[in-house]
Amino acid sequence: MVGRKSLKGDYCPSARSLDVIGDWWSLLIVRDAFDGLTRFGEFQKSLGIAKNILSERLRTLVSRGILELVPAEDGGSRMQYRLTEMGRDLFPVMVALRQFGERHLFEPDERHSQLVERETGLPVRLDVRTQDGRSIGAEDTVILKVPE
Amino acid sequence: MVGRKSLKGDYCPSARSLDVIGDWWSLLIVRDAFDGLTRFGEFQKSLGIAKNILSERLRTLVSRGILELVPAEDGGSRMQYRLTEMGRDLFPVMVALRQFGERHLFEPDERHSQLVERETGLPVRLDVRTQDGRSIGAEDTVILKVPE
DNA sequence: CGGTATCCCTGAAGATACTG
DNA sequence: CAGTATCTTCAGGGATACCG
Numbered sequence: 001m002v003g004r005k006s007l008k009g010d011y012c013p014s015a016r017s018l019d020v021i022g023d024w025w026s027l028l029i030v031r032d033a034f035d036g037l038t039r040f041g042e043f044q045k046s047l048g049i050a051k052n053i054l055s056e057r058l059r060t061l062v063s064r065g066i067l068e069l070v071p072a073e074d075g076g077s078r079m080q081y082r083l084t085e086m087g088r089d090l091f092p093v094m095v096a097l098r099q100f101g102e103r104h105l106f107e108p109d110e111r112h113s114q115l116v117e118r119e120t121g122l123p124v125r126l127d128v129r130t131q132d133g134r135s136i137g138a139e140d141t142v143i144l145k146v147p148e
Numbered sequence: 149m150v151g152r153k154s155l156k157g158d159y160c161p162s163a164r165s166l167d168v169i170g171d172w173w174s175l176l177i178v179r180d181a182f183d184g185l186t187r188f189g190e191f192q193k194s195l196g197i198a199k200n201i202l203s204e205r206l207r208t209l210v211s212r213g214i215l216e217l218v219p220a221e222d223g224g225s226r227m228q229y230r231l232t233e234m235g236r237d238l239f240p241v242m243v244a245l246r247q248f249g250e251r252h253l254f255e256p257d258e259r260h261s262q263l264v265e266r267e268t269g270l271p272v273r274l275d276v277r278t279q280d281g282r283s284i285g286a287e288d289t290v291i292l293k294v295p296e
Numbered sequence: 297c298g299g300t301a302t303c304c305c306t307g308a309a310g311a312t313a314c315t316g
Numbered sequence: 317c318a319g320t321a322t323c324t325t326c327a328g329g330g331a332t333a334c335c336g
Contacts, residue, residue: 011259011260011261012179012246012249012260012261013245013246013247013248013249013250013253013254013260013261014175014179014242014245014246014249015176015179015249016249016253016254017245017246017248017249017253018172018175018176018245020249020253022172022175023172023308024166024170024171025309027162027166027170028163028166031160031162031163034286034291035291039317039318040317040318040319041317041318044318049309049310050309050310050311050312051318051319051320052309052310052311052319052320052321052322053308053309053310054319055318055319055320056308065252078317078318079318086252088285088286089248089251089252090248091276091285091286092240092244092247092248092274092275092276093241093244093245093248094162095244095276096240096241096243096244096274097161097162097165097166097241098160098161098162098165099161099240100161100165100237100238100240100241101160101161101162101163101164101165101168102161103237104213104234104237105161105164105165105167105168106161106164111159111294112159112160112161112294113159113160113161113291113292113293113294114291114292115289115290115291115292116289116290116291116292117278117284117288117289117290118288118289118290119288120278122278122279122280123278123279124276124277124278124279124284124289125276125277125278125279126240126244126274126275126276126277127240127274127275127277128239128240128243128272128273128274129272129273129274129275130265130268130270130271130272130273131270131271131272131273132270136265136272137236137239138182138236138239139236140265140266140267141263141264141265141266141272142263142264142265142266143183143261143262143263143264144261144262144263144264145261146259146260146261171328173329187297187298188297188298188299189297189298192298197329197330198329198330198331198332199298199299199300199331200299200300200301200302200329200330200331201328201329201330202299203298203299203300204328226297226298227298
């Protein structure tokens with residue numbers, strides 16, 4: 001994506017994810033998609049990105065299966081970009097980024113947008129757990145490598 | 149970081165996070181740090197990155213408070229890079245990326261590394277919940293914007 | 297080993313004009 | 317409105333040489 005080698009063949013799932021959505025604009029587009037944006041113009045206005053760049057990014061995201069291009073609901077001939085099921089699986093990534101930002105990148109008195117449950121207004125959190133539900137930290141984990 | 153405007157002033161925590169760790173190399177360095185790497189040479193070998201680039205990235209990560217440079221444990225005069233507490237708070241981000249990659253970017257028969265609890269060997273998972281512990285999806289949430 | 301200093305090159309991003 | 321087509325710029329990144 002930049003001047004770097006692809007990580008398609010890497011055995012590490014995180015690396016592959018970075019290869020697919022690891023560039024700045026793509027993540028911001030996905031963020032906006034979670035935020036309900038669907039139209040080319042909406043993304044452009046929100047991001048202040050050049051149209052050709054946006055066009056290329058959207059096309060890439062569609063080709064990777066993160067977004068899909070579907071007829072707009074308003075019945076017109078226009079199309080809209082929507083998150084696929086795969087795209088929606090990026091939700092935890094977005095929440096994790098948000099949580100980190102909230103915790104470390106705002107001054108105490110500084111306000112920021114909040115992610116809450118629609119029905120109840122309760123703040124949304126995210127944590128790492130074992131399969132049997134115990135919450136754990138990085139220190140408690142280890143990576144099992146694939147034998148080369 | 150690339151040819152783009154800074155998001156320091158953005159009200160969205162996700163955007164700010166991307167501003168701090170949103171480039172490819174930084175995330176891979178952080179991944180390796182979680183994996184236990186601490187030395188310049190270890191990162192270089194693992195990533196195959198040019199030394200000047202690695203040097204600059206490490207310096208940036210230190211200046212942002214993600215990594216810290218501490219005397220090596222072996223008593224020598226060497227230093228080592230370690231995750232700060234703030235850096236360790238990126239753990240959920242890494243796990244989220246990993247989980248997405250595992251789910252969507254590997255063939256069914258393809259093997260990948262695994263993140264497990266050290267003590268028990270149990271796989272590690274991550275999910276989004278409300279404050280009172282109910283697991284929820286993106287559809288159930290909404291973003292409360294900060295009034296401009 | 298653990299970097300710093302240069303040089304160069306590529307390609308990502310912006311601006312702008314144009315099209316259906 | 318929703319893009320495509322060009323052109324240009326500029327900084328990120330690789331290679332290499334050098335240093336304590």
